[in-house]
Structures are given as C-alpha cells and as structure tokens.
Amino acid sequence: MSAAPALASLQALFARAVVAGEDEAVLAHLAGDPETARRRLGLYRRAILANQAGALRAAFPVVARLVGEGFFDEAARRYGEASPPARADLNRHGESFPAFLSGYPHAASMPWLADVARLEWAAHESLMAADEAPLDFDALARVEAAGQPCLRFRLHPSLRLVRSAWPVLAIWEANQPGRDGTPDREEGADDVLAWREAGRLRYALLAPREAAFVEALARGETLAEAAGEGEPWDFGTMLGRLAGAGLLCAFSRGAAAPP
Template sequence: MPSLHEIQCRFARAVLEQDPAALFDHIVGGAMDAQRSLGIYAGNVRHNLCEALRAVFPVIERLVGEPFFDATAGRYIRACPSTSGDIQRFGKSFPDFLAQFGPAAGVRYLPDVARLEWLTHEVFHAADAEPLALKRLGALAEADAACLRLKLNPACRLLASPFPVLHIWQANQPDHADAIEIDADSGGDWLLVRRSGFVVEVQSLNVGEYAMLDALDGGAALEPAYQRALQAAPGFALADFIQRRILDATIIDFDACAAGLIPAPGRS
C-alpha cells in the first residue's frame, strides 16, 4: 500500500504531466470513470495556471500572439510546475524558460521583457515600507561612509538589459491600439521598478545610478558602492543621488551599527 506522500506525488504527476495511469487504482469509482475524472481536474488546473501566467505576462502574449502563448504556457506548466500554494508566485522562472525555449529563440528580447513584467508583478505584491524618518538624517550625514549601508525599499527591483525593453513594454500596453515596430539593436536599458502607493513605476536610469543601486541592493557599504558608480560614470554626484532617492523612498533606511554610531531601529 503506497503512503499518502506517494499517492500525492502520483496525483501531481497525473495532473501536471498528463500521466493518469499510475493513479487509476487509487480512485474510487463513481458516476465517471477515473480517467475522465482526472481529465476534468487536470484541465482546470492547467487552465488556472495558464490564466495566472497570462495575467502577469500580457506584453509577452501580445508580442507572440495568443496561440503561441498558450502552447508555450502549457510547456512551461509541465516543465516547471508550481511549488507554492500561492498562485501569485507562479511564473518566476518563466523568463529563464523563454531564454531556453527553442521556438522563441527568434525574438531575442523576449526573456528580458518577461523579466520586466515579472518584476512589475513582484513589486506590486511586495511588502510596504515606511520612508526614512527625518530625525535620523542628521546621523546619516555624520556616519562613516566606509561602514554605512543604505537599505532599499522592498518594493523596488533593478533590471539591466542589452535591449530597449522599456520602449517595448510601453509600446505594448493596452492603451496602444497597434503594436509599434521595435529596433532590438537600438540600445539597452538600466531600469528601476518601484511602487509608489498602489502604482508601479518603471524608471530609466543612467549607468551610474544603476551601478550604485545595484551595489547597495547587493549589500555593499556606501563607499564601495560609490566607487562602483564612479567607475561606471566618472563624476557621479553622490549627494544628489542620496537626496533624490531618500525623497522618493527608494532608500528607506540605513545601518551604521558597525561603527557604533547609530542604533538600528528597535535595538538598544
């Protein structure tokens, strides 16, 4: 007699891999035979997962067309089944899947457009964060840059692409009646995806801003992050950058505890 876990694994395989035979012996007969019962359930699961992908990747669907999107979604659902009970998490690996999906190879920018769409989805559902308290700004100015770590808003993400993905994304929004011809070789993008209230914004960055935010997002202290920005863009204006990004709540906190200067919130 198989264990419950084994039956659950067989059920998942029957539904997601369309392999119902291994489960027939464990289905109690009723008004419908086992194969038909499983077929209905499997069809509903695949439909719901496909619709979840369609909701997150509408630009991808517009670029490739509904039939191609549906066929691709079906392949993805079988190759990368959901591992979470939260359907909002389904689709995170879809951009990487597209990058390896032979039939989509002719559209070189497709994976990066999908990455942008996933980031807008992820940012929309990200945690809220309070802006940096003004009373802490004085301590920020006095902190040692070598150990100061600026913390980014959890509702922001970064994307670099060799393709003009922002233009492609904008040109394929619902308010554009007709698709616009895109030159994929017209230049790349450095992007900040952030949420302001309930609205997700996609901002174009210069290479220095991107290098700085990317270093901070990776946990670098202010000084080495600044050096990375200077390497990418000599003359990078650090003070202006910090001021703007505090005011728009991209930077929402900092930690200088290593220098013994500033207790982090909630610590004595």
C-alpha cells in the first residue's frame, strides 16, 4: 500500500475503476487481499451498471421491448461505459442514448430504432419538465392588428416535437402495455407533438407544415415568419390547438423573443 492520495484523487481513481474497469490504480491503495478487493470493486461496477440500465429501461420501455432484454442490457452497458451519467439524477441519464443507438452497429438493421428512442426521450423529458401557466389572453386580444404579425410566443416547457422519416408513433403505440407490438401502419413519416397536461403525457400527429410552424414558433420566430411564405394555409387552427392545450405561455412583440 502506497501513501494515501488526497480524497478527491482517490475518488477519481475509484470512479475510473468502476466506470472504465481500470482497477489497478485504485487497488494499490486498498487494504487487504488484492483479489478480494478486486472482487469487491466488481460488485460496485455491476451494481452501478445495473442501476444505469434500469434507469434507461424506465426511460426507454418501448426500445427495450422492441429489441428484447439481452440486446437492451448490452447496449445499455456499452452506452453507460461510453457516456456515464453526467448528473446524479439518473432520470437524466439517456439523453444521448438515441444518438448512441443510431451509431450502434448491431442496431443497423433497425434504422427506425433511434427515432423511436428520440420519441421516448421526448416523452420522458416532457413528463419531467417544469409547469407554466398559459399566457394572458386578454392582453393578447388587445394587440392591435398592425402588431399581430410580429408576435412571438414562448411555448410550454413540456412541449416536444419529434420529426421522423419513419412511422415512429405507430411503432410506439403498438408497443404500449396491452398491445402485441404489431403497428397499425407500416408507412408514414411521423411528426409527433408531445406535451404534458394534468400530469399525463399527451401527443398528437401533426402534418408536416404544422410541425414546421410549431418548430418555427419554438425557435422564437414571429407569427408571420412561422406561417411561412407561399400558399396561405390554416395555421390558425394549429395556433388555436396550442392555445387550447395551454401550450402558449408568453408573448412579446417586435424584435425579441419573450423571456
């Protein structure tokens, strides 16, 4: 046993051992039989990886069901090694799991899998997002006609939009509890809006230009910009739906987006 390093560097060595499997450096500082110490490090490592995999399974139940337990656990293990949780809250572990899946060679035969994962993460984040009250519609009604095209909106923190070239919503719905995994549709490019209302996840399938409209509003574009050039279309219905669902939370006029 060599001279004890400072606590912080000892903890860093311990973290390397349990996260990256690099046992030797920390073993030099552990008392007792090295083989026993090595086995004990292994317990920590496997408990941590199992916890991470459990957190991922809670956030990505449909992906887990789609690929099965063995495949999912191995993907979770590799992901946990490559991208250890950045925060102590395991609910936040998995943000880059969809990107990991899109580059995971063993998932190459399922090119839609990463998009299903994106949809699940959007739902997961939506359920954890902050609450916010709808905007003051009386104040909105007082905006004179000339100022209306320049209105910008802040959308609800739980609002998420997932745009996919695959029928991800059909796949997601088919893999909810009680369904056997057979989707109602096999084609489609799904644009899915997800949000939380009264503590429950809500979702709707949007038309492409509706999705582009919501995307533009979320970027802080004005109503006129978001409506787009060219053929006028009924974006009023979409705006009304957003309002009706409590998803318009603030508005501002002119150059700057609402805080």
